[in-house]
Amino acid sequence: MRRFHSIGGYVSASCVALALGGLLAGAANANDRLVEMAKNPENYVMPGLDYTADNYSEMDQINTGNVKDLRVAWTFSTGLLNGHEGTPLVVDGVMYVNSSFPNNVYALDLKNPGKIKWQYKPKQDPAARAVACCDLVNRGLAYWPTDDKGKTPNLILSNQLDGHVVALNADTGEMYWKVENSDIKVGSTLTVAPYVVKDMVIVGSSGAELGVRGYATAYNVKTGEQVWRRYATGPDAEIGIGDDFNKDNPQYGQKGLGLATWEGDAWKIGGGTNWGWYAYDPSLDLIYYGSGNPSPWNETMRPGDNKWTMTIMARNADDGMLKWGYQKTPHDEWDYAGVNVMMLSDQNIDGKDLKLVTHPDRNGIIYTLNRVNGDLVRADFLDDTVNVWTHVDMKTGIPVRNPEYGTRMDHKGKDICPSAMGYHDQAHDSYDPERGLFYLAINHICMDWEPFMLPYRAGQFFVGATLSMYPGPKGDRANYLGLGQVKAYSAPEGKYKWSVMERFAAWGGTLATKGGVMFYPTLDGYLKARNSDTGELLWKFKMPSGGIGYPMTYEHDGTQYVAVYYGVGGWPGVGLVFDLQDPTAGLGAVGAFRNLQNWTQQGGGLLVFSLDGKGPYSEDVNLDEYSTEIITDGT
Amino acid sequence: MKKTLRITGAALAGAVALAMTAGSALAYDGTNCKAPGNCWEPKPGYPEKVAGSKYDPKHDPKELAKQGDSIKEMEARNAKRSAHFKETGKWVYDVSKL
Numbered sequence: 001m002r003r004f005h006s007i008g009g010y011v012s013a014s015c016v017a018l019a020l021g022g023l024l025a026g027a028a029n030a031n032d033r034l035v036e037m038a039k040n041p042e043n044y045v046m047p048g049l050d051y052t053a054d055n056y057s058e059m060d061q062i063n064t065g066n067v068k069d070l071r072v073a074w075t076f077s078t079g080l081l082n083g084h085e086g087t088p089l090v091v092d093g094v095m096y097v098n099s100s101f102p103n104n105v106y107a108l109d110l111k112n113p114g115k116i117k118w119q120y121k122p123k124q125d126p127a128a129r130a131v132a133c134c135d136l137v138n139r140g141l142a143y144w145p146t147d148d149k150g151k152t153p154n155l156i157l158s159n160q161l162d163g164h165v166v167a168l169n170a171d172t173g174e175m176y177w178k179v180e181n182s183d184i185k186v187g188s189t190l191t192v193a194p195y196v197v198k199d200m201v202i203v204g205s206s207g208a209e210l211g212v213r214g215y216a217t218a219y220n221v222k223t224g225e226q227v228w229r230r231y232a233t234g235p236d237a238e239i240g241i242g243d244d245f246n247k248d249n250p251q252y253g254q255k256g257l258g259l260a261t262w263e264g265d266a267w268k269i270g271g272g273t274n275w276g277w278y279a280y281d282p283s284l285d286l287i288y289y290g291s292g293n294p295s296p297w298n299e300t301m302r303p304g305d306n307k308w309t310m311t312i313m314a315r316n317a318d319d320g321m322l323k324w325g326y327q328k329t330p331h332d333e334w335d336y337a338g339v340n341v342m343m344l345s346d347q348n349i350d351g352k353d354l355k356l357v358t359h360p361d362r363n364g365i366i367y368t369l370n371r372v373n374g375d376l377v378r379a380d381f382l383d384d385t386v387n388v389w390t391h392v393d394m395k396t397g398i399p400v401r402n403p404e405y406g407t408r409m410d411h412k413g414k415d416i417c418p419s420a421m422g423y424h425d426q427a428h429d430s431y432d433p434e435r436g437l438f439y440l441a442i443n444h445i446c447m448d449w450e451p452f453m454l455p456y457r458a459g460q461f462f463v464g465a466t467l468s469m470y471p472g473p474k475g476d477r478a479n480y481l482g483l484g485q486v487k488a489y490s491a492p493e494g495k496y497k498w499s500v501m502e503r504f505a506a507w508g509g510t511l512a513t514k515g516g517v518m519f520y521p522t523l524d525g526y527l528k529a530r531n532s533d534t535g536e537l538l539w540k541f542k543m544p545s546g547g548i549g550y551p552m553t554y555e556h557d558g559t560q561y562v563a564v565y566y567g568v569g570g571w572p573g574v575g576l577v578f579d580l581q582d583p584t585a586g587l588g589a590v591g592a593f594r595n596l597q598n599w600t601q602q603g604g605g606l607l608v609f610s611l612d613g614k615g616p617y618s619e620d621v622n623l624d625e626y627s628t629e630i631i632t633d634g635t
Numbered sequence: 636m637k638k639t640l641r642i643t644g645a646a647l648a649g650a651v652a653l654a655m656t657a658g659s660a661l662a663y664d665g666t667n668c669k670a671p672g673n674c675w676e677p678k679p680g681y682p683e684k685v686a687g688s689k690y691d692p693k694h695d696p697k698e699l700a701k702q703g704d705s706i707k708e709m710e711a712r713n714a715k716r717s718a719h720f721k722e723t724g725k726w727v728y729d730v731s732k733l
Contacts, residue, residue: 176726178726179713183705185705188705212702223717224716225714225721226713250671251671253672261675263684265696265699268702269699269702300681303683304673305672305673307672399665400664400666402664403662403664406663408681409681409690455692456699
């Protein structure tokens with residue numbers, strides 16, 4: 001396998017020196033500085049580690065030979081229950097922790113993490129909880145390094161469930177600005193992590209289960225001013241479609257389709273919210289993300305391809321205009337919300353060196369496209385049990401449907417694979433550029449689906465389907481176990497180097513490391529480490545609760561740490577979290593995960609591991625003591 | 636670009652051979668496109684347009700307008716906040732105090 005370096009994925013002493021030099025000089029613009037900061041293993045500055053979003057670390061202190069010696073170094077409880085998604089950030093010796101609703105933010109000094117440096121506890125309208133489709137989760141924070149010698153402070157950006165976006169002074173935790181991005185009165189919330197590109201923060205949207213028309217917004221981090229806002233449906237100007245959109249792939253569709261592929265004004269409540277992950281290529285100045293499912297779930301109520309929901313979007317960072325867009329699931333009939341992770345890599349495929357974006361979708365297909373122009377390069381099933389499609393026509397990009405597994409009014413579709421939870425959901429996966437492998441956290445869940453008619457009322461749920469979900473063909477359908485898989489995928493070969501079944505869906509995501517160990521948490525409450533080459537299970541640790549975030553790693557004082565949130569929840573946890581029994585409740589997730597409660601209960605916090613548990617307190621037992629003087633009675 | 640194959644009544648018999656070569660025009664499989672990026676077809680027995688059919692969603696235009704109105708209002712409030720911030724260097728969230 002020929003090796004290509006990912007952007008910012010290569011560390012050398014000179015790079016680190018350059019990064020520090022750049023910071024001191026304050027010369028480079030913010031995105032250049034984030035690129036440089038991401039190369040320093042002491043930092044973890046953005047979701048997915050760097051702009052490739054490959055969640056791959058060049059560190060190898062922890063490796064296949066010693067991972068068995070990984071132990072807890074220290075822990076932190078957020079004081080909240082519900083699902084804990086995402087992963088913390090580490091910048092300049094400080095860790096920033098996000099939580100479930102009400103979206104507290106904590107800053108911990110890595111020299112002495114026992115003392116909370118600052119905390120931000122927003123007051124939110126509790127009514128926000130009633131319009132969250134799938135638990136009160138939040139996928140993380142973003143960081144903006146100051147570029148004007150402190151005129152604007154270093155900022156932590158945080159999205160709140162109630163629709164606010166806040167910028168916090170990273171040094172003090174004081175609110176710097178706060179804007180309204182989404183309105184819970186119309187069912188619109190925020191669970192997505194913000195994303196910093198240049199001097200902008202990109203914010204997505206949630207609420208397709210309440211008929212929310214999706215949009216992404218860029219704000220100026222210095223002023224809170226809106227720079228651009230682009231929608232998923234409707235008129236071209238609002239979507240960001242200009243003359244050169246899809247010019248290299250006109251067969252994907254070009255102008256007018258945000259209206260023409262809908263009947264009447266249905267696009268106004270058409271979904272397409274983006275609550276997943278982003279990636280960015282500074283050399284192309286393109287931001288990559290996927291738009292979500294159309295509304296409602298009842299397909300019969302919205303004839304048409306429903307563009308541009310379910311679309312891999314490549315947007316120009318400065319104005320949000322779409323360079324290209326590829327709709328993966330035309331006229332969705334299964335809630336395959338197309339928001340999943342985007343991972344950038346440079347690989348040789350079919351004899352060509354290509355800049356790629358790879359995306360494991362809810363619809364059971366892992367896509368690899370040329371990220372420059374949107375050419376479709378690979379479209380492989382995540383598992384051979386996918387049955388809604390026969391294949392993807394690589395020339396047209398059209399997924400060929402198997403009509404037997406479609407959904408429609410007055411019909412109950414059965415044994416549809418994947419289920420609405422997808423064969424992959426919000427997991428943030430990883431890509432190892434040395435091995436050329438993507439480590440995928442996969443679901444193995446199928447379903448029965450029957451739609452029903454319902455009116456749209458702003459602020460109310462607008463779903464219109466009843467679902468039963470259960471393990472896929474390779475799981476244990478009698479006992480409702482075997483709902484997940486973890487796989488190592490090669491895009492050039494279009495094949496899986498190894499696969500392993502998991503008891504429950506692998507919901508959180510993966511971390512790949514140069515040490516040849518890949519990590520992921522499980523819903524039943526383990527953090528696991530496998531051999532990146534073989535899939536062999538090398539180590540695991542029983543956490544207080546199931547994990548739905550993704551692991552991260554950083555170095556501090558010469559020691560490599562691996563950190564992960566615990567706190568089960570999210571869509572698979574709704575039965576456990578809200579104490580639901582009806583198997584069709586929780587949009588069908590309650591039945592599928594009926595056994596989750598036998599392995600885990602709720603929690604909320606962070607575990608930090610290192611070899612032999614080495615950490616600030618193992619090195620100095622007197623650290624953070626109120627007093628070290630022992631008073632004796634003199635006898 | 637494939638031509639749309641629509642099979643109705645008398646055309647049905649003649650269309651069968653075509654339909655076979657086209658894949659499965661008898662059921663919506665996504666491959667028969669009216670235009671690039673516009674490949675939806677009604678399923679057998681379902682209408683091309685739902686307006687006036689038993690599946691008419693009968694959306695209330697007032698409800699459909701609510702999200703757009705809400706976003707306009709939020710944008711206007713945010714613009715006031717950031718303008719004040721640029722002017723004074725102080726962020727005031729409560730627009731009634733601006």
